[in-house]
Amino acid sequence: MSIKELDLSKLEETLLGDIGCRQLVVEYVNAIDLDTAATIDTDTETPRSIIETRRRVLREVNLRQGQPQFRNRLILRYGNACQISRCAFPGLVEAAHIAPYATSSENGVHNGLLLRSDLHTLFDLGLLAINPATMTVSLHPEVQGMGYGSLEGAPLFTNGTSGPDRAALAERWEFFNSHLARLEEHVAS
Template sequence: MIQQAQKHAERLEICASKAGTTELYYSCLGTVIDMAVALGCDQARNTSDPGYGVLFEIKGRNTTGRNSGGQFSFFASRPNFARGTVALSISVDAVGDRAAALRAKVSEISRKHGVAVQEDGRYPWPAIGFTSVAAGEKIVQQITEFLIGKAPSAPDPESTADEIVLRAIKERRGQDEFRQRLMLVYCGRCIISRCGIVEALEAAHIVPHSVGGGYESSNGLLMRSDVHTLFDLHMLSICPDTLVVKVNPRLKPEYYQFENQTVPLPAMLTDRPDRAGLVRHYAIYQSLL
């Protein structure tokens, strides 16, 4: 399903470009795929041909005596959108007798974080538009909580790590080919600490592999193991506009030496960090401040 979603999202590049949503759409796609996984969706396709978005659905779901049309859609563009707006649209058929509660929830979230998108004959599902990655993260989280019927578990007060992040930290040494490529690209030095001890260096994904991030060098950064852990936890990040390191004040004084330090760029353009991935990572970092 993840590969399907990525493939169909790529088909929307021209559509997104015309709508002014390219960076926002692809930055939020990983979070939306997380929502699809949480809901048990096992299929993704374009909303129409060529389509304005990606429709996520559960194969064989039938709540009204016919195909429900899926769980939700993530739109890069729609005729009733303002320029630069993407939207999450949720099927009322998929929620059955909770349709009224869904519309009320969408209205509530729109007032706080997004832009209300008017339902019409062509797009009858309630939808929330948004214009920033940070707003998108909040909206997707709250809609997911509503649809699965419960709030996420309370975070451990001693750590912002969740099970997925901890598992990724343990397994990252298995990415040998990815790591070796980044060792060459970044000349065997951590991009933040400048540490050159080979045994301490690891391959960090900008967009985690668990949410669809690939093993391309443009989705990787070479980091010292402790810096990598903090990067995965979004306790430090890289500003996508200036390419300087930003550090959560909670890491003072040990890691604050890296604040506003410019990261080096690889010589090859194809190896340079993917901007959309950095935008997504930096938005999550800012939300934790």
Template sequence: MAAADDPPKAWLMLAVGADRQHGGNDGYDDDPDVHYSWDHTVPNARTVAVGDRIVLWDKEAVIGASVIEEIETGHAEKILYRCPRCNGANIKRRKRESPPFRCFPCSDTFPIASTRVERVETFRSRHDANWVDLGRCLDGQTLRSLCVSPKSQLSMRPLRWDAFAEALRSVGRARGAAFLDEATPWVQSRPGGHRQARVRVRVGQGGFRERLLATLGPVCAFTGPGPAAALEAAHLYSYAAVGQHHDDGGLLLRRDVHRLFDQGDIAVDPHTLTISLRDELLRYPGYAPLHGQPLATKLDRGQVAWIEKHWRQHRPDAC
């Protein structure tokens, strides 16, 4: 385990989806600004940790960067493709050449790979709260040069963070690096880490958000009016537990506020309907002024009931 005063690790991670293959598998379900997925067959799988900084790219340019807030772990059945000659997993499906498969260890090429189903340990990061969209400001060649091993071909490779931050400054993106430098100690101070999780798909989430926009308008309940594109439909209850959308159980929240609300770092006092911040948030000037303020959205009776349950869950000592 790293010492408390060790600098956090940083990673260059290849996204997205079927373009990212390892061990001859069918790819991963990445959503770059929200989560990144991998399994135990990927090098560095168990080395990546909460509090590490990550930079996502697509081989051509940088997509964005963030700090890992949480890593969900589980298990899944996965189809793996193998070389029929040496049974190696380091094969690649080629798009423009025939035969389509090539094995790198033995250099054999073949039209059909051997397959087998294997149970794998899965990992999924959550990093949306501190996501910084970098607008493809650095190209792939530059990013490779900033890695600890510039010639590495790994999908998750160690990155020299200071060199990356300097590269951002050289293209006028210094604020992005500074924001993540500030966010990292906050994430590392949070309790938690790897956890087991089974994620329920939020069927109908888009319609739920549209109904809230139609009813409430483009207003973050905590920070006030804002562009609709910046607002998310936040459940005032655990969707994973309830399994359905309740129109009186939702509010529109800005993405960062939504994440902090889900964690209980921001809550609503049901007695005064004013915003309550945990002490750790009060040192951040972007959030501190919210403490003690009334909501920007008028709540109906059903929403107040859900708010009260959220308060009891995250502020039991104040009940």
């Protein structure tokens, strides 16, 4: 006989139906920390429970913050501030991959940008891009009116270096422009 840890996510639906057990689930979810979340496989398509959702969110945060070598190399190259907004608050500046790491496995400084966390998200969603020809910021029209308009046309800070890989930026530029084209098609129809 062996002793195995009980995975409450498998019992969550039943536990949530009982008032006394509901508090147990809430306390368990609140107790899941980054280290625990990083060791649990939550690669299901859609989380089936709040426990799985909490694990996934914490694991994603851990993955972003868990790129210390990549981030440190980018800081050595570009300084310790966002390359767009110049925000230098350490907890908000993240190492962003230009060509997604999941598809490229490329962790070199030429495949990275230091971005404030919200700008990183916009970049990943294709709502913000760097024009590879001018090295300036372009924003999707949907986000320009949401407090980001002042960043339109802002130069990418490269700290006197050659900057990031322009070919990778060009691929992202195409991704950004495909979003713009879909918006134009939607507006026209």
